[in-house]
Amino acid sequence: MTLKNLKENQRARVISIYGGSSLRQKLALRGISEGENLKVISTRGPVTVSVDGNIVTIGRGMAKKVRVRKI
Secondary structure (H helix, E strand, O other), rough: EHHHHHOOOOOOEEEEOOOOHHHHHHHHHHHOOOOOEEEEEOOOOOEEEEOOOEEEEEOOOHHHEEEEEEE
């Protein structure tokens, strides 16, 4: 399952990120990396999540490349 597939208020753990080092770096700078827990705030338009108390918004294309497991 990818981050894009989650619904609002669902919690998940990042399992892996499919992409090159540039994508991984962009996500890491926003707090999204393997092993992190997050909560989906909104999936309308860009995907907005809460990671460690910070609100992060990423595009749907990036969200498709983040593999997660619901918790």
